[in-house]
Amino acid sequence: MENPMKTKSFEESEEVELRRGPWTLEEDTLLTNYILQNGEGRWNLVAKCAGLKRNGKSCRLRWLNYLKPDTRRGNLTPQEQLLILELHSKWGNRWSKIAQYLPGRTDNEIKNYWRTRVQKQARQLNIESNSDKFFDAVRSFWAPRLIEKMEQNSSTNCCPQNNNNNNNNSLLPPQSYDSMSTQTYTDTSGQNPGLSNMDGSSSSSTFMPDLMTGPHFIDPNTIIDGSMCYQEGNYQELGGYIPRMEEYFYMGNSDIGTEYHVAEAYEDVTQDPMWNMDNIWQFRE
DNA sequence: AAAACAGGCAACCGCTGGCCC
DNA sequence: TGGGCCAGCGGTTGCCTGTTT
Numbered sequence: 001m002e003n004p005m006k007t008k009s010f011e012e013s014e015e016v017e018l019r020r021g022p023w024t025l026e027e028d029t030l031l032t033n034y035i036l037q038n039g040e041g042r043w044n045l046v047a048k049c050a051g052l053k054r055n056g057k058s059c060r061l062r063w064l065n066y067l068k069p070d071t072r073r074g075n076l077t078p079q080e081q082l083l084i085l086e087l088h089s090k091w092g093n094r095w096s097k098i099a100q101y102l103p104g105r106t107d108n109e110i111k112n113y114w115r116t117r118v119q120k121q122a123r124q125l126n127i128e129s130n131s132d133k134f135f136d137a138v139r140s141f142w143a144p145r146l147i148e149k150m151e152q153n154s155s156t157n158c159c160p161q162n163n164n165n166n167n168n169n170s171l172l173p174p175q176s177y178d179s180m181s182t183q184t185y186t187d188t189s190g191q192n193p194g195l196s197n198m199d200g201s202s203s204s205s206t207f208m209p210d211l212m213t214g215p216h217f218i219d220p221n222t223i224i225d226g227s228m229c230y231q232e233g234n235y236q237e238l239g240g241y242i243p244r245m246e247e248y249f250y251m252g253n254s255d256i257g258t259e260y261h262v263a264e265a266y267e268d269v270t271q272d273p274m275w276n277m278d279n280i281w282q283f284r285e
Numbered sequence: 286a287a288a289a290c291a292g293g294c295a296a297c298c299g300c301t302g303g304c305c306c
Numbered sequence: 307t308g309g310g311c312c313a314g315c316g317g318t319t320g321c322c323t324g325t326t327t
Contacts, residue, residue, distance in 0.1 A: 022295075022321085043313070060313075061296065096315060111316075112294055120292085 019053045023062050027052055031059055032067050065106045072104030076113055078149040084110055085118070085138050 019027075034050035040063070043056030052059060065071070076084070080102050087098040093114075095107035102110065114129075122129035125137055 020297075044311090056312080057298095057314095058296075064314095065295075093316065107315075108295075115317095116293055 018055055028067055031063060035063060065108050070104050078146040082143060082146045089135055
């Protein structure tokens with residue numbers, strides 16, 4: 001089979017030999033330097049003016065997913081994982097929408113996380129990753145562990161002056177954090193994924209039903225994260241919430257007893273060495 | 286040590302919708 | 307109004323790397 005990475009359309013080959021496949025350091029540098037000097041603009045123009053033999057789409061993808069300065073890379077924190085689970089339960093595969101609430105994370109990264117980690121665990125349980133049963137499993141077993149991890153981090157890693165985020169540009173929360181915090185957790189306009197459904201109706205959060213209520217807040221100015229910790233006025237994030245554990249062991253309003261009990265499934269898979277939350281969610285200090 | 290396998294992720298593909306002429 | 311161009315999105319592919327046999 002011909003390698004599609006080396007094929008190109010007739011249109012592309014007609015004018016200039018367009019490059020495809022992995023980006024080189026030189027290409028990255030060209031693109032970065034151009035955008036930093038001239039802004040993004042039209043991507044086809046960017047590609048041309050930057051001297052790249054790439055199409056605009058490729059440049060856009062490379063910039064947004066990899067080169068953009070506020071892009072955060074590395075393992076997703078427990079907070080981010082929990083938020084992804086929560087938002088996906090609301091919106092489904094609306095990756096770009098979900099990504100809006102995880103500053104610095106790209107839709108591609110979230111999509112990959114979902115497909116490689118979450119769906120893998122769903123397969124382990126023999127359930128559809130978009131099914132109610134799966135949500136029950138998440139709510140009953142995974143979310144508590146993520147929250148537990150968050151609590152551990154909160155007690156050991158909260159050090160506002162010691163930001164270990166591996167992002168070189170993480171000296172302060174990126175701008176989008178501000179919009180995230182207001183949109184996500186203080187906004188009552190219907191943008192809040194924890195308060196509204198896609199149809200605009202109101203409902204409680206699937207995995208974090210009471211996050212918006214007072215008792216679950218720790219210091220709202222403290223942002224706890226496995227790899228970073230901010231303390232800043234008017235800056236709230238999911239990571240700042242430490243809900244009471246026992247509420248997350250509640251099975252919710254599911255009817256899982258009817259055909260496939262998630263708890264039983266959980267017991268089954270605990271025989272599997274894969275079912276170790278630290279491994280499953282790739283918690284790395 | 287090497288081959289086979291599996292997982293993770295960067296990049297591409299194709300579709301859709303918005304904008305402009 | 308319709309066609310062309312473009313950006314953005316979700317789905318998919320295939321390469322790379324680590325692990326297992």
